[in-house]
Amino acid sequence: MLHKKITFIGAGNMAASIISGLVKSGYPADFICASEPNKANTQKLVEQFAITGNQDNRASADWAEVVVLAVKPQIMADVCQTLIEQGVDFSNKLVISIAAGVSVQRLQSLLGENTAVIRTMPNTPSLLQKGMTGLFASTQVSQENKTFAGDLMAAVGETLWIQEESMINAVTAASGSSPAYFFLFMEAMQNKAIEMGFAPEQARLLVMQSALGSIEMVKQNPDLEISTLRENVTSKGGTTAQALTTFNELQLSEIVAKAMQAASDRGAEMEKLF
Known part of the structure; x- marks a missing residue:
């Protein structure tokens, strides 16, 4: 350099x-x-x-x-x-x-x-x-x-x-703002784990280590689509499949898409303010 x-x-x-x-x-x-x-x-x-x-x-x-x-x-x-x-x-x-x-x-x-x-x-x-x-x-x-x-x-x-x-506004939506998306998802998981009976520090460990491991799997498998990694975890009729069915019924993908678009749109609006 x-x-x-x-x-x-x-x-x-x-x-x-x-x-x-x-x-x-x-x-x-x-x-x-x-x-x-x-x-x-x-x-x-x-x-x-x-x-x-x-x-x-x-x-x-x-x-x-x-x-x-x-x-x-x-x-x-x-x-x-x-x-x-x-x-x-x-x-x-x-x-x-x-x-x-x-x-x-x-x-x-x-x-x-x-x-x-x-x-x-x-x-x-x-x-x-x-x-x-x-x-x-x-x-x-x-x-x-x-x-x-x-x-x-x-x-x-x-x-x-x-x-x-x-x-650049799409970059904001996909990476600039996205740590907050992941934190929100992890926070929701932690809260539910506490509700299920875990101590807060136990719930945090379960969620944190699962997130770390998932990210590492994406990083170490660059030739695999993220969708393939998801499918590899999902056994037909199993617990993961039931959770994903619930996410799909509640239109998680559409929620994420709308949230990212809102972030991008706000970036464009800010350019007119400053």
């Missing part, structure tokens, strides 16, 4: 997870800066990873070759406008955004229409370097910078490049 000077504008959980992945993979800490007004947040990262911390976003952005915008979408415009007003020149920098609902066009309207922008959508398992990130690059991004951004996000998990920006 190339070593470029990176500034993270914003020092929250996602910035911390990416920094952690970079440092663990051998990226030089003195090439990384975390910047935001809250000194406590940056100082925590300085102490943990031996990177540079700063409260001056302008100076931090000036120093960097790559600026990662790791702020909430609600404040993205204010942060970008302030940097421009302070004289930061983005013409020779790569900008990577990890904010949901802020389009490339919007970022370029704030930072300069020819700014090289890569929009990403990571998910929360990135905190454990088990994330999934979708990426989309503007036409101004060089192949070198695309490779760099891909390597950057690979430090926290798997990556997938998309060719149409509109697909």
